[in-house]
Amino acid sequence: MTNDMPEPPSHLTFYHTVEFAPGRRTAGWPVIVPIVEMISDAMGRLDFRGRRVLDIGCRDGALAFQAERLGAAAVIGIDVDLPAENIAFLSLALRSKARFERHNLYGLKPESFGLFDIVLLPGVLYHLRYPFWGLRLVRDLLVDGGTLLVETATFADANALPLLLCPTGADSPYEPTSCTFFNIKGFTETARSLGFAVVDQRSLMNLPPYDSAASGPLPIDRTVFTCTRDHRLDDAKLMDYWDGQVDMPGLPPWTALPR
Numbered sequence: 001m002t003n004d005m006p007e008p009p010s011h012l013t014f015y016h017t018v019e020f021a022p023g024r025r026t027a028g029w030p031v032i033v034p035i036v037e038m039i040s041d042a043m044g045r046l047d048f049r050g051r052r053v054l055d056i057g058c059r060d061g062a063l064a065f066q067a068e069r070l071g072a073a074a075v076i077g078i079d080v081d082l083p084a085e086n087i088a089f090l091s092l093a094l095r096s097k098a099r100f101e102r103h104n105l106y107g108l109k110p111e112s113f114g115l116f117d118i119v120l121l122p123g124v125l126y127h128l129r130y131p132f133w134g135l136r137l138v139r140d141l142l143v144d145g146g147t148l149l150v151e152t153a154t155f156a157d158a159n160a161l162p163l164l165l166c167p168t169g170a171d172s173p174y175e176p177t178s179c180t181f182f183n184i185k186g187f188t189e190t191a192r193s194l195g196f197a198v199v200d201q202r203s204l205m206n207l208p209p210y211d212s213a214a215s216g217p218l219p220i221d222r223t224v225f226t227c228t229r230d231h232r233l234d235d236a237k238l239m240d241y242w243d244g245q246v247d248m249p250g251l252p253p254w255t256a257l258p259r
């Protein structure tokens with residue numbers, strides 16, 4: 001980072017607030033600053049040294065750059081709507097070696113970029129209409145024992161049941177692209193069923209749980225989940241069934257009914 005870096009071109013609008021020269025920052029969205037800080041804090045509790053890292057939904061790349069600062073050996077950032085000029089400006093300013101590509105999460109395969117020790121999935125899950133499938137694809141990108149760091153908007157309730165609130169249109173507590181709000185139990189059990197153990201979880205606001213008798217907006221918090229990929233959790237038969245592989249011996253009797 002050097003002082004002689006010019007200001008970003010005036011036509012660029014930034015999502016992330018990133019220090020690009022000593023004491024000078026991009027004009028990102030103020031509302032997401034505490035969320036990015038929470039994610040950075042969770043990243044600080046992991047060991048990035050020498051690791052291969054994938055940042056899914058990287059936007060301007062703040063968290064990919066943070067992974068690099070924490071010692072990652074290789075960092076790839078992907079986003080379906082990659083702001084290429086923002087990334088080019090920040091990569092130059094920070095002398096980053098991270099690689100960024102426009103890519104859809106749903107198109108990610110192990111062959112796309114290889115396997116990773118750490119996958120970051122911040123601020124994306126609540127935008128996914130197919131969240132289970134997204135997590136299922138991410139599972140196959142991690143080495144056994146690897147870490148998935150998910151940050152997402154969570155529905156604050158008493159966690160008696162594993163729930164997914166899935167509002168559409170004007171019912172979304174954010175805006176219409178935001179349609180997937182797990183409660184903490186819902187995310188934790190979903191992750192486990194897909195072979196991830198949630199080893200740490202922290203919420204930003206720790207809101208009081210939803211009270212159906214009360215009026216007012218739905219209590220939507222932000223939560224960061226640190227998950228370990230653990231092959232011992234895999235129930236291969238069940239996973240195959242969920243993937244649509246039903247012609248297998250030993251599955252429930254209805255799968256043998258004539259179709």
Ligand SMILES: C[S@@+](CC[C@H](N)C(=O)[O-])C[C@H]1O[C@@H](n2cnc3c(N)ncnc32)[C@H](O)[C@@H]1O
Pocket residue numbers: 032036056057058059078079080081082103104105106121122123124127151
């Ligand atoms: C709310 S921003 C979060 C940015 C950053 N990860 C963070 O937490 O600060 C969500 C980002 O996810 C990207 N995104 C949404 N759906 C995606 C998909 N299917 N594949 C890749 N990126 C996606 C959006 O383009 C956007 O840049």
